[in-house]
Amino acid sequence: MAPRRKEKYKLPVPLPEGKILDDMEGNQWALGKMIGSGGFGLIYLAFPTNKPNKDARHVIKVEYQENGPLFSELKFYQRAAKRECIQKWVHQKKLDYLGVPIFYGFGLTDFKGRSYRFMVMERLGIDLQKLLDQNGIFKKLTVLQLGIRMLDVLEYIHENEYVHGDIKAANLLLGYTNPDRVYLADYGLSYRYRPNGNHKQYQEDPRKSHNGTIEFTSLDAHKGVAPSRRSDVEILGYCMLRWLCGKLPWETKLEDPVAVQTAKTNLLDELPESVLKWAPSGSSCSELVEFLMYVHNLAYDDKPDYQKLKKILNPDGIPLGSLEFSTKAQSVNVRTPTHQKVDSPKATRKPANEFPAKFTRKVCSEARAMWREEKVESRPSVLLNRVAAPENSRTRKIHEYTDIFSEMQSLGQTPSYTSFQGSYCKPYLDCNSRDPIRKPRSLPQYRYTPTGNLGVTDLESSPRLWPAVFQLSLSEETKADMYYYGLTIFCLLTLVCLALYFL
Numbered sequence: 001m002a003p004r005r006k007e008k009y010k011l012p013v014p015l016p017e018g019k020i021l022d023d024m025e026g027n028q029w030a031l032g033k034m035i036g037s038g039g040f041g042l043i044y045l046a047f048p049t050n051k052p053n054k055d056a057r058h059v060i061k062v063e064y065q066e067n068g069p070l071f072s073e074l075k076f077y078q079r080a081a082k083r084e085c086i087q088k089w090v091h092q093k094k095l096d097y098l099g100v101p102i103f104y105g106f107g108l109t110d111f112k113g114r115s116y117r118f119m120v121m122e123r124l125g126i127d128l129q130k131l132l133d134q135n136g137i138f139k140k141l142t143v144l145q146l147g148i149r150m151l152d153v154l155e156y157i158h159e160n161e162y163v164h165g166d167i168k169a170a171n172l173l174l175g176y177t178n179p180d181r182v183y184l185a186d187y188g189l190s191y192r193y194r195p196n197g198n199h200k201q202y203q204e205d206p207r208k209s210h211n212g213t214i215e216f217t218s219l220d221a222h223k224g225v226a227p228s229r230r231s232d233v234e235i236l237g238y239c240m241l242r243w244l245c246g247k248l249p250w251e252t253k254l255e256d257p258v259a260v261q262t263a264k265t266n267l268l269d270e271l272p273e274s275v276l277k278w279a280p281s282g283s284s285c286s287e288l289v290e291f292l293m294y295v296h297n298l299a300y301d302d303k304p305d306y307q308k309l310k311k312i313l314n315p316d317g318i319p320l321g322s323l324e325f326s327t328k329a330q331s332v333n334v335r336t337p338t339h340q341k342v343d344s345p346k347a348t349r350k351p352a353n354e355f356p357a358k359f360t361r362k363v364c365s366e367a368r369a370m371w372r373e374e375k376v377e378s379r380p381s382v383l384l385n386r387v388a389a390p391e392n393s394r395t396r397k398i399h400e401y402t403d404i405f406s407e408m409q410s411l412g413q414t415p416s417y418t419s420f421q422g423s424y425c426k427p428y429l430d431c432n433s434r435d436p437i438r439k440p441r442s443l444p445q446y447r448y449t450p451t452g453n454l455g456v457t458d459l460e461s462s463p464r465l466w467p468a469v470f471q472l473s474l475s476e477e478t479k480a481d482m483y484y485y486g487l488t489i490f491c492l493l494t495l496v497c498l499a500l501y502f503l
Contacts, residue, residue, distance in 0.1 A: 012064045014042060015111055020049065021060065021118055023105035029120055032056050040069045040188070046120060057177065058104060059123045065108065065115040069188030074119055076187040077103035080160035089156050099153045099183040124173035124183055131325040132169045137246040142323050144287060144313045146172070146182060147240050149320075151313075153184045154236070155306040158229045161197075165189040165227045167235045168216050169243065182323070191227050200226045202300045210257035215248060219268075220300070222261035230298040233309065237292045238264075241275065244285060249278055268296045287313055 019031045032045030041063030045056035063070045081100050090098050102122040109116050128146075132138065138146070150167065157164060166189040175181040189212065193200050205224035212221045216238045218231035242248050250263035267274045272289040279285040290312045298304060311317065 010064065010067075011037060011040070012042060012062060012116060013112060013114065015044070015062060015109075015116070017044075019109075019111075021046075021107060021109050023107040023118075023120060025105050027105055027120075029058070029060060029105075031060065035059070038186075040067050045123070057123050059121050060118050061121065062109075062116050062118045065117045067117075070117055070119060072190055073187040074106050074117070076157075076162055076190040077119075079192075080157060080162050081187075085160075086156070093152075095152060097178075097181055098156055099149055099181065100156065101183050101185050123176045124185060125176045125179055126174055127170050128172040128174075128182075128325070129168070129170035132243065135325065138243045138325065140244060140283070141321075142325070143240050143243045145320050145323055146243070147236060147291075147313050148310050149182050150184060150236055151233075151306050151310050154229075154232050154304075157190075158232070158303075161192050161194045162187075162190050163193050163227045163229060163232050165191050165221075165231065165235075166212055167232060167239055168213055169239065180323075193226065193228050199301045200228070210261070214254050214257060214260055215242070215251065219261065219264055222257065222264070225300070228300055229304055230295060230300065230302060233298075233304050234292075234295050237288065237295055240291070241278075241285070241288055244283070244288065245279055249274075268292060271296065 014034060015031055017031055017033055021029045021031065023029065028049040030047045030049055032047060034042055034044050036043040041061050044060045044062065046058040046060040047056055048058070061070055061073075081103060083102055086098050086100055086102075089095075101124060104120040104122070106117070106119045109118060150172075154164065164184065164187065166186060167184065171184060171186040173183050173185050175183060202225060208224040210222050211217065211224070212227075212235075216235045218227065218234045220231050220234075221227060238248065249267060250260040253259040253263060267278075271293050272286075275285050275289045275292065291309060294309065294312065295304075314320075
């Protein structure tokens, strides 16, 4: 079982630079300088002794043998992330790459009477937390593409019986030799949720509550439930919300895990308003709303539909373009292999939005257009219908009123003028209301409630209904047009009369 995050492990005494380590495959590695440390171990540059190279392409993680996280990470790579398995998956899924670091070997070594465990890994570049600290947020298309890349990784590790359990910007690193790629690293909290094909049972354990990184950990982890596939995609949803909005609703409550749990519960229960209200003014989070709605409806042992989740983030299935992480000092422009790479940090950067125009219009339109195009699902399981609004409001009204009279003729009855005004013309509450049936503000829907027993002849002869029909049919826009055209005709007639008079 994965070690608990809040357990403290003693950092090992640093190993001397140049020390030779022998892994279990018989390969020898020379330690370079130490480049980092974590909560339980140290990270060194490494050089294979048979291929000396000044530019280190490998790193070695070391910890005391009695520590747990590196052991958990080692078991993950041995069981689920062998190089040949990853290559086979990439070929099968027709991916350009999979963001799981390459594992080269492991072993044990001694120093000053203590036993050390070590792992040899692919060297990676800068982590996204450093870029996030410099920028505050990521651009929307960057966030959506990162989500798609992480879904590829999660699908792979989930199919191999593991969950990551600690997705966050600090564990997402750009490639060292391929800075156009993003990798999910640090599997120290990885958990085998389905050993031998049997899913773990849902069981709350208060002794294990609030495990993981408190900002992003799942509701299951807050309750002490073992992580599952839905935990990973839920954590990814929180991460994308943080990357896009710059903060999370519970960031001021991190010292109180119960308050954080309550805030997360409220966020998911009150979708879509909770996210739409939290989003910065002028931005759109509609993709994240639909993503989180889908995740919130998953059962504990459900398998997520990864393709559907990627479709939510990329509705048109457009091939991924470039990623750009702009900083105050420089601009790190990340491109896929299909694009020409520009490395000059001094060059004026284009916006990170390199997606085709069709996808840009689809994803980056204003909130009103977003609501008009997409299907939004409300809690507990009410599906709001897709509403297609005509471009011309006058045409929409003509169709609406035609349908009304057709329906009244087919039913052989009509509402009275009073009830017609009160029931039919009352729109549903807009998306900012608390009504469980949420409709977009710009697309009102109407209720038709027939009352009375008036026939069609009564409709035609009713002296009170015709003014109402006239009032309904002639909107302010129509009246303005009629006034404009009438004034134009009057002016033209005046000019013709003056011309005839003087001639």
